[in-house]
Amino acid sequence: MVSSQSRSAPASIDETMELLAGADYVADRALATVLFLSLRMQRPLFLEGEAGVGKTELAKVLANSLNRRLIRLQCYEGLDVSTAVYEWNYAAQMIEIRMDEATGETDRASMERNVFSEKYLIRRPILDALTGEPGAAPVLLIDELDRTDEAFEAFLLEILSDWQVTVPELGTIKAAEPPLVIITTNRTREIHDALKRRCLYHWVDYPDAERELEIVRRKVPQANSRLSAEVVHYVQKLRQIDLFKSPGVAETIDWAGALTELDKVALDPETVSDTIGVLLKYQDDIARIGEGEGRRILDEVKAELAAAE
Template sequence: MNSPDDVRQQLDAVDYLVDDGLAMAVFLALRLGKPLLLEGEPGVGKTAAAKALAAALNTDFIRLQCYEGLTAGEALYEWNYQRQLLAIRLAEARQEKIGDADLFTAEFLQERPILRAVRYEGRTPPVLLIDEIDRADDEFEALLFEFLGEAAITVPELGTFTAVRPPIVVLTSNRSRELHDALRRRCLYHWIEFPPPSFAAEIVRRTVPGAAAPLIRSATEFIGRARRLELDKAPGLAETIDWVSALTALGVTDLVAADVVSTIGTIAKTPDDRLAVARLATEEPS
């Protein structure tokens, strides 16, 4: 990808639309070899951006889903304890001595997503998505500093593995907590805004190609109005796509208030939000 325009065109070819800001952020991340931290409300397409980038580059997509309590063994690497135990028993059966130097070797090392990305041997580096990093503990972020800064992972028993071709790293955050400054310094940054109705309509059209044009237009306009309400969880693009998909499955071609109420569970996810969105629907001309 030789320019921001090239980024936009190649992502457009895999049906992921980007604005100028995101196109520039992706281009610079690729050109500088820096991780890209994407933040924004849930459902604006942060995860989809990493998937689309992998598709556009025709390379492997590796995903690490973060959650509270995530450990190095689940994210970086761990030892195959069953194979180690089997090796110990075989050695005992043969009356042979076996020590740590025999057990902690590459033969017994199990790659998890980050080490797999570091040791990847394909011609084009993989896209590694570290998804919802804000859900992991503060301590887990510290485990990433070496990797994010040097594309390397140190295994104390074996030494340091450094990527021959550093993976393309995308981190996402919904800002459920503040991230360490040290992590932010290692990344380029972009905030993904919820798109205006016309842009959202084009995204929905590509994602739900069977939907009628009037339905897409009226649904995205309605979502824009709903997002101006004081909702517990404003509907994002993901909810908009789900909603239009549901309406299309029901044979709806143009939106009326009754359609909003009957499918409200796709866009409103709390009791208070259901009431507020239903009230908005009945206030709209049908």
């Protein structure tokens, strides 16, 4: 039965943008277009970009907006089938075997059918995502795929092509309706072409100042308007410097929120110095900003905003 609360996918690019905007996700038209096509064509969406630019957040927003379950597979080195797809409840199987033996059941074929049944199958994220009902398929987020190895990538090919998983003891389990799949990577290594060919691709870049300011206004509405503008322009200029790790949109939001908690209405050198750890997460980057670069950037931001008024 289709969930009465699930929503159908948007019927146009404009509806897709409205769907995202309604959840305070400020997307450009290019991202809304590829998301719309991904939903319409039932193809996975492969999002690549720096950390903190909103790749994971898009999957969360999509699940919430369409009232679908969000199933998240957080990737890491060493991820295997038993963690990502399925495994058997060995403890419960052993108890079943002992009980059969105690009652005199010795037929091996019958015992095997009992213990290798759905009752003892533990569905991990990928297999769980293939069990959605038509019209209410879940959103499957495969997050930071670049942290896994090529062997796991190869395993995903059957799933992304045919929407099915083979469990040797049970046979092939095929989705009644494909899940809405979003795959993210921070590009710490290249993903194989065979997997990318099964997806629609989009590079999620840092937003321009106008869009980032709109994001901050939506996510930190209590922030002073002058402070929000200075924070965004300061971060924009930081990204033009050769840092080890440029701050993402998530850090911009955190910084605006932190400064608001401190009742700040504008940036000043002391405040930047005291709170820079909210924005930058590597000591070498913090040290560089502390060597006069931070004050220079702040002076430029103040001058440019004053000239624009």
